Amino acid sequence: MDQQAKIAVIGVGGCGCNNVKLLAELGLTQQAKLYALNTDIVSKQQNGISYIQLGENTTKGLGAGAKPEIGEAAANESVEQITKLITDLDLLILTAGLGGGTGSGALPVICNLAAQINLPTICVVTLPFAFEGKKRMHHAQAALHKIEGISNAIQVLANDKLKSTLGAKATLLDCFAYSNQANVDCLSGLVSVLTDTALINLDLNDIKEVLLTPSFANVSKFNLPLDNLTELTDESLVNPLSPYQLIGRCHAALVYIKAPSDFELTDLEKIGSMFQQHISESALIVLGFQQVAGNLKQIEVFYLLNGVLEKDPTGTLLLVSDNVCR
Numbered sequence: 001m002d003q004q005a006k007i008a009v010i011g012v013g014g015c016g017c018n019n020v021k022l023l024a025e026l027g028l029t030q031q032a033k034l035y036a037l038n039t040d041i042v043s044k045q046q047n048g049i050s051y052i053q054l055g056e057n058t059t060k061g062l063g064a065g066a067k068p069e070i071g072e073a074a075a076n077e078s079v080e081q082i083t084k085l086i087t088d089l090d091l092l093i094l095t096a097g098l099g100g101g102t103g104s105g106a107l108p109v110i111c112n113l114a115a116q117i118n119l120p121t122i123c124v125v126t127l128p129f130a131f132e133g134k135k136r137m138h139h140a141q142a143a144l145h146k147i148e149g150i151s152n153a154i155q156v157l158a159n160d161k162l163k164s165t166l167g168a169k170a171t172l173l174d175c176f177a178y179s180n181q182a183n184v185d186c187l188s189g190l191v192s193v194l195t196d197t198a199l200i201n202l203d204l205n206d207i208k209e210v211l212l213t214p215s216f217a218n219v220s221k222f223n224l225p226l227d228n229l230t231e232l233t234d235e236s237l238v239n240p241l242s243p244y245q246l247i248g249r250c251h252a253a254l255v256y257i258k259a260p261s262d263f264e265l266t267d268l269e270k271i272g273s274m275f276q277q278h279i280s281e282s283a284l285i286v287l288g289f290q291q292v293a294g295n296l297k298q299i300e301v302f303y304l305l306n307g308v309l310e311k312d313p314t315g316t317l318l319l320v321s322d323n324v325c326r
Ligand SMILES: Nc1nc2c(ncn2[C@@H]2O[C@H](COP(=O)(O)OP(=O)(O)OP(=O)(O)O)[C@@H](O)[C@H]2O)c(=O)[nH]1
Pocket: 012, 013, 014, 015, 016, 018, 039, 063, 064, 065, 066, 067, 071, 096, 097, 098, 099, 100, 101, 102, 103, 104, 126, 127, 128, 129, 132, 136, 159, 175, 176, 179, 180
């Protein structure tokens, strides 16, 4: 990767800011600029994160009160500040919990600003739990529609999927921890792909090709045993919290493998052709490879599959599907 590539991760609203804080705790401040944007008066400062208050006059530092129109107005009030943050970047990664006021209202404003300057964006966003009420889900879906076709890749993590993933006995704390981890895995994986010095580097132009057609994406990672690399299934290629699972239509894949030194060229070919089998034949695949020290018996595969969602004839996004369809 070009050492000069400039990447920022911007967390918007309470959930987004929490996840950026977790990224800073992982030490990612060296690789990417981290920003936490919220309408609340910010009290907690943390090394490596720039906190920015949105819409001082609009919200008086009291939050957006679960009203996206207030979050939107706050972002519009702070448009100059936001523009300054994103000018000169090579790639922008945005994260928010959709359903509240700030994230749902401000994230689309930031996406639009990025689009105006042709800055590629990847969004990692959560959908609220059903028990939080229909209104929040409606706000979340409306925000998704606003960024659809504008953000170059959108990974949706549905909090409602946590029950089937973790079981009915999971505590709320377990659920938030799992969801935050899934979010941070996406964010940190993306930053690593772009900034690690690897044996087979993915440079910014490779990534831009994968992001060329704005789409919904599946971003996740999995491990495979080194002595059985054929365990790849459709399910491996779907983030467990994704509400959409239509990977067969994916038109571009970014695959980043971390493996020990005895990983062979033929192994890399095997992984590439397995991805090819699971996605459309004409899909672009870009592969990156990093050798890791130690005597690992497994490899880690991080991926972004772009173009995984279809619409029904009425134009409604098919966001809930329990079967992997191809
Ligand atoms: N996974 C996870 N989800 C969260 C977390 N905090 C909030 N959420 C989800 O994100 C949604 C939006 O919440 P916030 O991020 O607090 O809302 P906001 O964008 O700050 O909006 P306002 O507070 O209304 O201005 C909620 O409805 C929850 O579904 C968190 O820490 N982890």
